[in-house]
Amino acid sequence: MSGPVVVGVDGSASSLAAAELAAREARMRGVGLRVVHAFIWPGMHAPPGPSPLGPVGGELRKLAERTVAEAVGRARTVAPEVEVAHAVIGGEPLSVLEVQSRTAALVVVGSRGLGTFGALLLGSTAVHLTAHGRCPLMVVRDRPNPSGPVLLGVDGSPAGEAAVDFAFAEASLRGADLVALHAWSTWTERAYSGPGDPPTVLYDVDRLRDEAERVLAEALSGRQMKYPDVTAHRRLLHARTRPALIKASEDAQLLVVGARGHGGFAGLLLGSVSQAVLHHAHCPVTVVRPGVT
Structure with a gap:
């Protein structure tokens, strides 16, 4: 617009x-x-x-x-x-x-x-x-690091596409690098032998890591061709989304997140992740809804 x-x-x-x-x-x-x-x-x-x-x-x-x-x-x-x-x-x-x-x-x-x-x-x-x-x-939010990157929270949801576009455009405008961060946790995947069995949680760490890498790669696909002036860095963390984003924001000049999502960002507008980012990030935060960039 x-x-x-x-x-x-x-x-x-x-x-x-x-x-x-x-x-x-x-x-x-x-x-x-x-x-x-x-x-x-x-x-x-x-x-x-x-x-x-x-x-x-x-x-x-x-x-x-x-x-x-x-x-x-x-x-x-x-x-x-x-x-x-x-x-x-x-x-x-x-x-x-x-x-x-x-x-x-x-x-x-x-x-x-x-x-x-x-x-x-x-x-x-x-x-x-x-x-x-x-x-x-x-x-x-707090004073940003003017020489820091634009930090993008990636969750891989279709609704998060607008945030990815906004983050690349913002990095291009600022002449800044972009750090695309995706946090994944083993607690998100469960496997049960049968409906009557106790809820024993099984973790397939390799599978979860591979899926996280795919999500991050697909989120950036095509954008680097559209914004050749932006140097994009992929950051994959085995961590909870909330503390990962807050910690990473210490060195950023802007944090960009989507308004709806899944996985670590499931409660972005209503849950603990949104409250933590909006209240505790160390740089300005931009929330981007689908279809508004």
């Missing part, structure tokens, strides 16, 4: 960092940046009578406009050549960002914030946005 990069801001330090990162992303893509603040006053259920916060056009809106102005200033400092638009939009942040994602190339948010944005990664809001947004979602 050739639309702008959209960043949601709320005045928090995390959202200001998101504005800077979004400006860099817009510059790399050669597109504009749109800084958006969800002005939630219209959604507030206030009792009749005057409010100490003032009318919609009063102090509360002025505060929202100052929030946006600060984020715009940070973005222009980082990427002065990028055209920056901004808007204060009435509505809940989730709804506002979902609408914005329909015409965006990428939506960027901070991992910590104020008000409703503060809960963005802490429950149904994050799940809804990653599940229903119309473009990839990038979440700002």
Whole structure:
């Protein structure tokens, strides 16, 4: 998608960092940046009578406009050549960002914030946005390693294809290497002699390793021809997916994962893997849904 990069801001330090990162992303893509603040006053259920916060056009809106102005200033400092638009939009942040994602190339948010944005990664809001947004979602985490690779979590599912495409494109834009990581564990395969037998677990380690190698090879097949400028490294680990990705993210400048999958990523949106990556990765995390790149 050739639309702008959209960043949601709320005045928090995390959202200001998101504005800077979004400006860099817009510059790399050669597109504009749109800084958006969800002005939630219209959604507030206030009792009749005057409010100490003032009318919609009063102090509360002025505060929202100052929030946006600060984020715009940070973005222009980082990427002065990028055209920056901004808007204060009435509505809940989730709804506002979902609408914005329909015409965006990428939506960027901070991992910590104020008000409703503060809960963005802490429950149904994050799940809804990653599940229903119309473009990839990038979440700002700790300071990334600017010279590190783009880290791609590979699970081999058809739904993960979009994440693979996004990761290669991002590595090409950044002039970075790509590390495709696939973690496999012996606990995933079980064999039973009969329905009445006790659940004794048998491991065929060689078979599991061969299958993991096949998954990784097929995920990268064809992409290296499309992106000859990207040096891709395959990383196969006999480990649990969650700690493997978190550890590998220490040296990465970006972690890319799919929004749906199987195997180690079975619970990416709802389970422990997603929570661990979004809360504990050491670099920004991008979640990519099928069909949105």
